[in-house]
Amino acid sequence: MVDLLYPKTPLYYLTEVFMTTKKIPDIIIGRLPLYLRALERMASNGEIVTSSKELGEGVGISAAQIRKDISQFGEFGKQGTGYNIKFLSEKLREILNIDRVWDVAIIGAGDIGHGVARYQGFLERGFRVTLAFDNDAKKIGTKVGEVEVQNIEKMADALNASDVKIAMIAVPAEYAQDVADKLAKTQVKAILNYAPIRLTVPEGVHVQYIDPATHLQWMTYYL
Amino acid sequence: MVDLLYPKTPLYYLTEVFMTTKKIPDIIIGRLPLYLRALERMASNGEIVTSSKELGEGVGISAAQIRKDISQFGEFGKQGTGYNIKFLSEKLREILNIDRVWDVAIIGAGDIGHGVARYQGFLERGFRVTLAFDNDAKKIGTKVGEVEVQNIEKMADALNASDVKIAMIAVPAEYAQDVADKLAKTQVKAILNYAPIRLTVPEGVHVQYIDPATHLQWMTYYL
Numbered sequence: 001m002v003d004l005l006y007p008k009t010p011l012y013y014l015t016e017v018f019m020t021t022k023k024i025p026d027i028i029i030g031r032l033p034l035y036l037r038a039l040e041r042m043a044s045n046g047e048i049v050t051s052s053k054e055l056g057e058g059v060g061i062s063a064a065q066i067r068k069d070i071s072q073f074g075e076f077g078k079q080g081t082g083y084n085i086k087f088l089s090e091k092l093r094e095i096l097n098i099d100r101v102w103d104v105a106i107i108g109a110g111d112i113g114h115g116v117a118r119y120q121g122f123l124e125r126g127f128r129v130t131l132a133f134d135n136d137a138k139k140i141g142t143k144v145g146e147v148e149v150q151n152i153e154k155m156a157d158a159l160n161a162s163d164v165k166i167a168m169i170a171v172p173a174e175y176a177q178d179v180a181d182k183l184a185k186t187q188v189k190a191i192l193n194y195a196p197i198r199l200t201v202p203e204g205v206h207v208q209y210i211d212p213a214t215h216l217q218w219m220t221y222y223l
Numbered sequence: 224m225v226d227l228l229y230p231k232t233p234l235y236y237l238t239e240v241f242m243t244t245k246k247i248p249d250i251i252i253g254r255l256p257l258y259l260r261a262l263e264r265m266a267s268n269g270e271i272v273t274s275s276k277e278l279g280e281g282v283g284i285s286a287a288q289i290r291k292d293i294s295q296f297g298e299f300g301k302q303g304t305g306y307n308i309k310f311l312s313e314k315l316r317e318i319l320n321i322d323r324v325w326d327v328a329i330i331g332a333g334d335i336g337h338g339v340a341r342y343q344g345f346l347e348r349g350f351r352v353t354l355a356f357d358n359d360a361k362k363i364g365t366k367v368g369e370v371e372v373q374n375i376e377k378m379a380d381a382l383n384a385s386d387v388k389i390a391m392i393a394v395p396a397e398y399a400q401d402v403a404d405k406l407a408k409t410q411v412k413a414i415l416n417y418a419p420i421r422l423t424v425p426e427g428v429h430v431q432y433i434d435p436a437t438h439l440q441w442m443t444y445y446l
Contacts, residue, residue: 097444114338168435208442211260217319218253223388
């Protein structure tokens with residue numbers, strides 16, 4: 001296993017090759033934020049060291065799976081002594097590229113847009129809303145969180161003048177695909193979509209979805 | 224590998240309560256709200272009839288899988304003529320128990336609580352916030368959406384005097400398990416948790432998770 005996360009070693013230079021020849025399954029990447037979230041909780045409780053067993057209980061995944069997932073990226077724990085929480089958190093942040101703060105644009109300044117723009121949890125976890133857009137003249141010029149809402153017609157120019165690569169779509173479903181099409185022509189490469197509709201985007205643009213009503217409707221089946 | 228629900232989410236791993244034995248696999252139930260969401264979109268576009276192929280394109284699931292899923296519940300379409308959108312929507316609403324409006328309690332009147340309480344999308348899809356609670360004296364007596372925030376100490380009594388079986392937790396992570404423990408002693412049987420922490424609940428209580436930061440952190444890996 002190439003120890004790709006120690007930049008001081010010559011192996012650092014192989015990282016690019018490593019990443020392209022041995023693609024780590026998407027599903028493993030998707031579990032890392034959960035591990036990180038649990039580790040951050042442990043750290044805030046004053047814990048120093050954890051085990052794959054304890055971490056597993058915190059995320060509902062087996063200890064064996066966690067060891068296997070983490071070992072894809074290097075040897076971050078020692079047999080018998082477990083993981084240093086601070087060290088493993090830092091490594092996961094590096095792997096996930098959140099050892100920095102990402103600027104984020106929000107499109108749609110309605111209830112969801114406002115809630116999202118004000119949400120402190122984003123800033124604590126690597127994201128900061130710096131641009132906001134809407135097509136409603138009544139909303140343009142108002143603020144969501146700390147950010148002034150701009151006319152959506154200025155979106156492409158404003159995005160291209162920024163370093164924003166992440167956007168959140170919080171417009172009604174009927175406008176969401178049009179917004180996604182416009183975003184795909186900018187440097188935005190990651191979209192978190194709150195509109196209850198599936199989006200079609202070009203290859204290289206990532207989309208994920210938030211739709212609390214689908215979760216509620218799933219649960220009501222069992223009530 | 225688990226056939227993750229579209230929209231793909233690592234939070235699926237946290238929904239362990241659903242993994243207990245059920246006649247129809249819980250993963251199929253989880254896809255029904257997505258089918259319904261796509262059907263409702265078609266209906267609002269004035270469409271009358273759809274096919275499993277078209278529906279599949281709307282949700283990113285194969286036509287064969289959709290036919291198989293829907294056939295678990297009966298024969299709702301005809302070979303060659305497809306599905307009547309209104310009829311299939313009604314059937315899915317019946318199956319999911321959302322041919323009615325569910326009252327919902329929100330615990331936590333911060334940014335998320337406000338966003339959720341005002342979100343029109345819930346009402347359109349079967350859910351109405353009727354109770355809200357917080358432990359902050361400054362918030363008690365104020366309103367989230369249309370609902371007055373009550374002291375969280377009155378939560379158990381207020382819930383038991385209501386017909387609320389669904390609660391949304393929107394408190395900071397360090398308080399979420401305590402709130403879940405209190406909810407588990409009421410008639411609440413479904414929890415949508417916005418706090419970034421895994422909850423432990425008694426058997427028979429369903430929990431699902433919303434955590435946009437985990438989605439964003441997943442995508443930043445690829446940026």
